[in-house]
Amino acid sequence: MAARSQTMVVPTDAQLLKAQADLWRHSLYYLTSMALKCAVELGIPTAIHNLGGTTNLPDLVAALSLPANKLPHLRRLMRLLVTSGIFESGNNNLTGETYCLNPLSWLLVEGVEAEDHTYQKYFVLSTVSKHYVDASLTLADWFKKDLSPPLPSPFEELHGVPLLHEKTAELDEELDAIVREGVAAHDNLAMGTIIRECGEIFKGLQSLTDCSGADGTTARAIMKAYPHIKCNVLEQPQVVHTAPTDGLALDIFKFVPPAQAVLLKLVLHFWNDDDCVKILEQCRKAIPSREEGGKVIIIDTVLGPSLGPIMHEAQLLLDMLMFVNTHGRQRDENDFREIFTKAGFSDYKIVKKIGARGIIEVYP
Ligand SMILES: C[S@@+](CC[C@H](N)C(=O)[O-])C[C@H]1O[C@@H](n2cnc3c(N)ncnc32)[C@H](O)[C@@H]1O
Structure with missing residues (x-):
């Protein structure tokens, strides 16, 4: 033989x-x-x-x-x-x-009084929760199953409900609360750094709509640094009451209120490409022409090895976190370019990379 x-x-x-x-x-x-x-x-x-x-x-x-x-x-x-x-x-x-x-x-010390301290206990506890770990244990079965689109996440396929959904609390109230606190802790970290290192993206703006702006922490930080900007927060009705006074209960897929700029901070990574295009189309309708300063500001992970192997590994693990538990994904520059083009934008610029995240301006 x-x-x-x-x-x-x-x-x-x-x-x-x-x-x-x-x-x-x-x-x-x-x-x-x-x-x-x-x-x-x-x-x-x-x-x-x-x-x-x-x-x-x-x-x-x-x-x-x-x-x-x-x-x-x-x-x-x-x-x-x-x-x-x-x-x-x-x-x-x-x-x-x-x-x-x-x-x-x-970051894991409770009760630190410092502007840049965001307590990360619930980020850790959510990512190592039994529900997340159980979902990750089903990965091989999930791959083998002939599931029809839109594909449920392994979390949804195993537990029967999506994550960060009104039904998640019916699955487990404590998990839902921990995940929401964990996401807020994750999302609020580094806003001070973004304003210090990349403040020019907000300078000169008259108005801004922060889409899916959660409890308004980001909007408050922007308004504190740039008091002349009129800032709205668009959120789901059940979340909007936690936002500052200008919170608007709206569906991001249906309408984005007009403003000179629209902010999508850590929003797109939660959605699949088709949904991102729908969101971006609404954002494009909300802003004036590029000549009038119209732009969409995206703050999100931009996958890539340029930041070195440790940052890249962290980004890829965050992508697996989204894969296992949500319909979203982390994107590289090509992925972003594709959804910008499909949503009808003419140009974009990666203004800066801050840690694992990129700040992107997208122009109509
Ligand atoms: C990852 S969080 C966003 C974080 C926030 N931008 C920040 O940086 O703190 C995703 C947000 O999307 C909101 N959301 C989900 N579906 C939505 C919809 N259809 N319209 C508006 N907001 C929505 C959720 O309530 C949640 O607060």
Whole structure:
């Protein structure tokens, strides 16, 4: 019998050992997520903050009111979280190994009074919730099933209701509340940075409609920085009462009130391409010509490797999060260009990339 052709050169010993270690890492990364969940549930970041920002293990065990015999296990948990970049560690000659906060764990401290602090506890708890994890466990079955369009997300196929929908609370009220808080925490982070680094997109505007602007946090930040801009928030009726005074209960698919510019911040990634085109068409109708300053401002993930492998990996994980749980997706520049063209826009410009997100102006 003829030997089967090799699909690749047999790896070297060193490559095989590295391959096995990588396999361990990728198979076991869920334990990093669960260790993070555990740290959040125990309140470890807040405890370290309350202990003055640095602590040793015995003090941490006492602050968390854990049984003393759990100290060695807490050491193992903290060791993984330090190696994963969630805490920092140091050494003190007298007290031994110490742990302190870094920018990531600072975001998990409850009750910090700082303009740029947005408490991320519920983002973590929603992404590692049983409902999300169960949905991700069905991925292979979801691929094999012959589902008819519009394709339900694995979440919807498993749980029978879409996420962030009026029916989600019927599935599980606590999940619905955690997810809504988690989305708000995710969406509100970095608005200060956007205004500081990219304020020119708002300068010179007379009026702005923030479409699907949630509780109006973004609109309030813009109005604080640029008090001359008349800012409306368009939202669903059940959300609009939480927005500032100019909240408008409207369906984004049916009508966007006229303004010089329309803002879509972290909105398009929640919708499929056809829905994005419908939304963008309504936005185009709402704005004047380019010469009169008409534009749609989009703040959303713009997928791409240019920001380095860590940011890119974070973007791709966010895309999987949308895939498993929603009808949305993260898009690269080509994907955006396609929906802009279909919605009848003539041009666009990526004004800046801020972290994993891009700021795009789209012109009629
Ligand atoms: C991801 S959140 C948007 C976040 C917000 N732009 C921000 O940056 O904080 C998506 C929002 O879309 C709103 N939404 C969903 N369907 C809508 C519709 N048909 N018309 C208007 N808003 C809608 C939801 O209520 C939700 O607040």
